[in-house]
Amino acid sequence: MLSNRAGQELQQVDTQQHACSVEWCPTEGFSDILACATYTLKESSGAGTHDEDAGRLVDSSDSTPAELPSTQSRNGGVSLYKLTFAEGDAEHATPSLVHQCTWSAPGGVLDTKWCRDEATTAQLGSPALACALSTGEVCILAISTVSHNCDVLQVKQLASSFDASPASAATVPTRSHSDSDSDSSADSSSGATGSAAAAPTAQRLCLSLDWLGDSIIVSESTGTLALWRVDAGASALSLVERWCAHSHPAGAGPAEAWIAFFNRFDANFIISGADDALMKAWDARASTARPAFVSRRHGMGVTCGEWHPRDAHAFVTGSYDETVRVWDARRVGAGPVRECAAGGGVWRAHWWPGSSALHDGSSSGSGSALDAAVSSRDGGAVTGVGRATDDDGDCSGVAGSGGGSGGSAVLAACMHGGAKVLRCGGSGGGGASMSVVGEYAAHESMVYGADWCRHRYAATAAGSVVATCSFYDHRLCLWRCPRPCT
Secondary structure, X not given: OOHHHEOEEEEEXXXXXXXXXXXXXXXXXXXXXXXXXEEEEEEEEXXXXXXXXXXXXXXXXXXXXXXXXXXXXXXXXXXXXXXXXXXXXXXOOOEEEEEEXXXXXXXXXXXXXXXXOHHHHHHHOOOEEEEEEOOOOEEEEEEOOOOOOOOOOOEEEEEEHHHOOXXXXXXXXXXXXXXXXXXXXXXXXXXXXXXXXXXXXXXXXXEEEEEEOOEEEEEEOOOEEEEEEEEOOOOEEEEEEEEEOOEOOOOOOEOOXXXXXXXXXXXXXXXXXXXXXXXXXXXXXXXXXXXXXXXXXXXXOEEEEEEXXXXXXXXXXEEOOOEEEEEEHHHXXXXXXXXXXXXXXXXXXXXXXXXXXXXXXXXXXXXOOOHHHHHHHHOOOOOOOOOOOOXXXXXXXXXXXXXOOOOEEEEEEOEOOOEEEEEEOOOOOOHHHEEEEEEXXXXXXXXXXXXEOOOOOOEXXXXXXXXXXXXXXXXXXXXXXXXXXX
16 A cells, blocks of 8 residues: 555444445534445344354345245345544544434345435525435435534434325336347437336335435336335335346346436436446436446446536546546546556545536536437437536535636445545546545455545545445444545
């Protein structure tokens, strides 16, 4: 390890169960709240219960959509932590995490996302967190103590996909499609349409989710994507559509859809990645019978991704092939505009809150970056919703948070490779413009979660505060990474 890029450890916390996700709250006034999700698969025997055979985050028993043997059980939950500072000047004090509460979930939680939309948060009445459960359920939790001056925060469950109307859910089509062998932003040959039976919820795991406005997109172990609508006024979820998005070739069965995320500037556009090593884009305004584009540039399964917070055309992806890639959505067929070896399978990747746009004039949000692909496919112009967001919470202390020319950076959870911070320059392409500038190697197990703290005192001249978590050693780490950009 290079000493000039090593992270400074601030704190280690034992999460008691296997930790697989960390997310800092982006809501103003609550940016010091961290959610840590846990998931454990336990084997029962005559001698008792143990979890040594838990496997990976989604193990071999999860890879096939089948009922768990009676000797296996899953459990976990979500714990909230509050970032606190030592007595004195908070801006220069060393931060630490204080446990607030834990919500236990039957089946365990595999991913979480806070609501970033101010209007939806206001309707819900408090900051809200969407949870992807291994039972196939999506739950929405909310901080029940709205006053942030209390000593301990609590959470309550607002909504669950299990409460969605069975009758209305039954009318939602589940579609399948075939994939083109080409790598194109106008994939016109993948147009086969047909209905496919959806797997029972008990056989389907929710693997990841993203939340934008009143929409939640979920990727599932059965190769399906599910689009949910949040009725904030009624605190309810309704299923808009579920479709078969990924499958292995030659009828080998569904490919686990590891990730799905929205274009932050247009909730109609969704990117997905799966164990079939394919990255696809979907237009929710059109039929999901075929993707807007298909990319085969990843060497192994596509495991994570996120849209750039200020660039309407840029997004990042990670893969089991240990590479972080940055893409220009207008030219996906040409391959990534930047890529960097991360030294481990990339399970999660988050843009630095202070990242500036990678492409000149691309942060206006006037139309979607994927409109070019859809327009080419459909033979006409398509107007994007233009929902540019700035969801960085209380990041006034983060250098470059105003979207200036400080560059962009990505925080990656690299499984056995620890946590890495990668910096990419401004305009221009080429893999050489992306490099590792920070790392943290204190985890003794697979690092599955990583996120930047957005609190105003979390970024100083010495660097930015980061939280990461690892699985088998059930460890949550708070550390300060070197300043990613100047």
